[in-house]
Amino acid sequence: MLLVKALEDKILSEGSVLPGNVLKVNGFLNHRLDVPFIMEMGKEIARLFEGCGVNKILTIETSGIPIAFAAAQEMSLPVIFAKKHKSKNLSDDVYSVEIESFTHGNTYTAVVDKAFLNEGDNILIVDDFLAIGNAVKGLIKMIESAKATTAGVAVAIEKGFQNGGDALRQKGIRVEALALVDSMDDSSVTFRK
Amino acid sequence: MLLVKALEDKILSEGSVLPGNVLKVNGFLNHRLDVPFIMEMGKEIARLFEGCGVNKILTIETSGIPIAFAAAQEMSLPVIFAKKHKSKNLSDDVYSVEIESFTHGNTYTAVVDKAFLNEGDNILIVDDFLAIGNAVKGLIKMIESAKATTAGVAVAIEKGFQNGGDALRQKGIRVEALALVDSMDDSSVTFRK
Numbered sequence: 001m002l003l004v005k006a007l008e009d010k011i012l013s014e015g016s017v018l019p020g021n022v023l024k025v026n027g028f029l030n031h032r033l034d035v036p037f038i039m040e041m042g043k044e045i046a047r048l049f050e051g052c053g054v055n056k057i058l059t060i061e062t063s064g065i066p067i068a069f070a071a072a073q074e075m076s077l078p079v080i081f082a083k084k085h086k087s088k089n090l091s092d093d094v095y096s097v098e099i100e101s102f103t104h105g106n107t108y109t110a111v112v113d114k115a116f117l118n119e120g121d122n123i124l125i126v127d128d129f130l131a132i133g134n135a136v137k138g139l140i141k142m143i144e145s146a147k148a149t150t151a152g153v154a155v156a157i158e159k160g161f162q163n164g165g166d167a168l169r170q171k172g173i174r175v176e177a178l179a180l181v182d183s184m185d186d187s188s189v190t191f192r193k
Numbered sequence: 194m195l196l197v198k199a200l201e202d203k204i205l206s207e208g209s210v211l212p213g214n215v216l217k218v219n220g221f222l223n224h225r226l227d228v229p230f231i232m233e234m235g236k237e238i239a240r241l242f243e244g245c246g247v248n249k250i251l252t253i254e255t256s257g258i259p260i261a262f263a264a265a266q267e268m269s270l271p272v273i274f275a276k277k278h279k280s281k282n283l284s285d286d287v288y289s290v291e292i293e294s295f296t297h298g299n300t301y302t303a304v305v306d307k308a309f310l311n312e313g314d315n316i317l318i319v320d321d322f323l324a325i326g327n328a329v330k331g332l333i334k335m336i337e338s339a340k341a342t343t344a345g346v347a348v349a350i351e352k353g354f355q356n357g358g359d360a361l362r363q364k365g366i367r368v369e370a371l372a373l374v375d376s377m378d379d380s381s382v383t384f385r386k
Contacts, residue, residue, distance in 0.1 A: 032309045033272040035265040061255040062274075069259050072228040079226040081255075086297060104279060116225045 030063035042070025068126040085109040097138040117146035133164020223256035235263025261319040278302040290331040310339035326357020
């Protein structure tokens with residue numbers, strides 16, 4: 001809970017709200033990385049999912065990688081990061097999904113090498129942000145394709161008013177957000193209690 | 194030195210050489226992340242640059258981030274990662290450079306917010322691979338634009354036969370590679386002694 005308070009304070013003091021529902025936290029989470037702080041977030045994720053039998057962490061490039069890495073270090077697990085596919089040819093050796101990006105206003109293909117997701121895996125999805133939830137939904141599809149299970153979803157910041165997290169919770173998926181933003185505008189950010 | 198040997202062994206046992214001088218180490222370094230091992234590489238980088246007055250680590254998305262994060266954690270430093278720019282409009286608030294990618298056969302623009310590189314910074318560049326060295330040269334240009342200094346370059350794997358590392362060394366820049374590949378083909382990888 002100390003970590004949650006520290007993250008909320010950091011969002012309020014260092015973050016800024018940009019047009020188009022963008023919460024900019026470039027200064028510590030996704031351009032400049034506050035490494036000791038991200039490690040603390042990783043520890044909190046590890047605490048939340050302790051004893052859940054997670055054997056692998058899955059994230060997506062780019063900005064999910066640091067927090068996934070931090071959680072994985074604490075949990076002594078490997079990280080797989082889905083790659084944004086650049087070329088037109090898809091190999092048969094990958095799981096792939098189309099993901100619509102809210103932030104960038106485009107659609108891209110994410111891929112994971114089939115060797116890295118296996119039947120019976122129990123996978124924790126970790127990312128920096130959860131908003132509409134398209135990236136997470138795409139990752140869950142890949143996990144299902146591999147006949148693995150999703151242990152849950154952990155994110156640094158959920159934008160609750162975009163409903164992606166609650167839609168996942170209604171499907172029975174455990175979603176943990178270290179900070180859950182209920183509303184925001186250019187003068188204030190309000191967290192869910 | 195134990196780490197160097199462990200990395201060489203890992204490259205030999207888990208890596209593979211693909212056409213076009215590609216050394217594929219997807220299984221531990223840049224798709225699946227062997228987190229404890231990457232932490233060990235980070236510790237070795239920290240040891241090599243101990244006492245050099247580094248105050249910041251600079252890398253470039255995507256696959257430089259895990260090893261930069263690991264080194265930064267050991268050195269208690271922040272990481273800045275240069276972003277591959279997606280839109281056509283560049284803000285005045287960023288340092289930008291054009292980088293020709295050997296792996297992907299294209300040219301892209303990398304950007305760093307000017308707020309995150311400052312005059313007087315002494316910056317360690319960390320990346321997963323060093324081959325021709327175009328990415329590192331681009332990062333050094335950004336550091337120079339900010340009137341900061343480059344403390345050195347640390348990479349997991351240098352492909353020595355592509356000469357990027359030696360060209361930097363000849364300019365007086367300290368370059369440390371944890372594993373330095375002198376030659377490779379589809380049946381063998383030889384390391385520099």
